Amino acid sequence: MKTLAISTLTICGIDELPGNSAREVTHVLSVLDPDRAELDAFGAYGEHHRVTLRFHDIIDPRPGQIMPAPEHVGEILRFGEGLQETAAARVKGHLLVHCHMGISRSTAAMLTLMAQADPTEGEDALFARLREIRPQSWPNSVMIGFADAQLGRQGRLTAALGRHYAHQIEAQPKFRTWMNDLGRRREIEMAV
Template sequence: MQSVSISLLTICGIEELPSHAERKVTHILSVLDPETPDPEALQNFAPHERTILRFHDIIADRPGMEMPRRDHVEKVLAFGDELAKSCDLREDGHLLVHCHMGVSRSTASMAMLMAQAQPEIAEDDLFEQIVAIRPQAWPNSVMIDYADELLGREGRFSAALRRHYGRQIKRDPHFVTWMTEIGRKREVDMAAD
C-alpha cells in the first residue's frame, strides 16, 4: 500500500494486540463482534487514527447475530479513502487491521484495502500477499463478494478467493475441519484449484 504512504501492514487477533503497542501503529481498523468490548490493549498504543466496525464473522443468517453487510464493506473502503487522502500529511504509516482471531474479517478487510489502493494488482497475487502477512488467512466470503462489486472487480476478486481457499486447504488440510465446525462449510465447498 505504498500509494497511501503505508509501508507496514499488520493483521492480528485481539490477543496479539499487546505485542503491537510499541510498533508505531498509525492507523487501526477494528472489526469486532457487536457484544465485544473495546480491547483494553489499544489504550497502550500511541495516538492513531481508528475506525471500529461491529458485526459477526458469519456467512449465513443466524438468529441473534449480525451478518456482514454491504454498508460494513463500504465503511472499510471509506477508511481506505481516508488513508489515501491523508497520505500527504505523513511520511510513513503502519496499518493494523484486527478482528477477534485475525483470520477472517481482518484478512478480508486488508485484502479489500490493498485492492482499493492498488487497482492494478492481480487478485491471486493479492491473496498471496495477504498470506505473506497472515499465513492463516481465510477471508470472509460475504465481505469479499461485496468488495468485488464495490471495487468493480467483475467477479475476479470472488473467483480468486475460491482459489485462495483451495491453496489454503492444500497448505493446511485442518482448514476443512475448522471451517466446517464453525459453520463455514460453504466456503470449504467453494474451494477451487
Template sequence: MSMHFAPQLTVCGIQELPEQRTRKVTHVLSLVDPDLPELEAFQAFEQHHRVTLRFHDIINAADNHTMPTPDHMSAILQFGSEFLAAQTPEAPTHLLVHCHMGVSRSTAAMVSLMAQANQDETAESLFTRLVAIRPQAWPNSQMIGFADEQLGRKGELTAALRRHYGRQIERNPQYSEWMTTLGRQAELQMAVRN
C-alpha cells in the first residue's frame, strides 16, 4: 500500500502538537533544532513510533549550526520504509511529521516520504498533494536535493521544488521577505515564476 492511500498524513509545527493528540497518530517524525529540549506534548499522545532527528533549518553552513546532511535524509527514508512496512488494512496508520514551524524541514521530509512511497507519481503531483496537506509549505532545498539523489529522481524533485517556490511567492509575496530575513535568498533565486 502506498502513502497516497494512507488514512492520514499530517504536517505541523510544535505549537500545533497538542491539537494532534486525539488524532490516533501512529508514527511521528520530529525534525528539531539540536538544542531543543524533549517535547512534553507527546506524553499526551496514544502509543506511537517516534524518531527524532536534530539539525537546523538552514541551507548554508553557519557557526554553531548543524546543516541537514545526506545522512539525515537517509534516516528519514529509513523511517519511511518502517512506516510503509507497518501499513495493513486492519490497522490504519497516521503519519505526523513536524518541525518547529511546520514549514520547511517537515514539508521537505513529507514530500520525500511521499516520493519514496509513490515512485511512479510525478514530482509535480507530489508537490500538489503536499500543498493540500500543508498550504504554507516551503521545503528546505538542501533536503530536497538529498532526496532527489537518494531516490534516483534525477533532479525531478528539485525542478518541481523550483516551480513550487514560484507558486508560493505568487500566492503570498511575503515569502520573499520572510526567506530573505532567514538567509534563504538562494531559494528565492531558485523560484520559477510564471
C-alpha cells in the first residue's frame, strides 16, 4: 500500500476548513461550484500549494450547471503528478481535499489520487482506505468513471464503487434517502 508521497490525507467540507488551519496543510485541492465566491478560510493557513476546480456535484446534466468532465479528472491527475514530482523535496506533507460538504466530489478526487499513486492496489482496498479517511464518503460516480478510464482500470474502479455504495447504505441508511432526494438514484442502483 503506497500513499500519495505525502504523509497526511484529509477530506473535508467548507465548514470544516477553519478547523484544519493549524494542521500544517501543504497542499490543497479545492472542488467548488462555479458560482461560489473565493473562500476566506485559506487566509489562516500557512504556506501551501492550492489548485481549485469548479464544477457542480451532479451525475446527470442539469440546465445552468456544469457536469464533471474528463478534463476535470485530468486536472486532478496532473495535481497528483505534481505531488509525485515534488515528493523528494518534502520531509512530510499534508494534503487536504475539499468540496462543499466533503462527501462526493472531494472523495472522488481523493480516490482518484490514491488509485493513481498506487496502480497495483486493489480497488476494494482503495475504497476501504477512503472510508478510513472520510467515513461518510459517497464519491461522485461520473468522476470515478472518468478516473477508471484515464487510469486504465478497465471498469474495476466503477465496479468497486458499487460495492462501496452498498457498504455505505448498510452502514448509514440515510444515504439511500439523501441521494434519492438529490436525484442520484442511479448511484443507489449501482449498490451491489
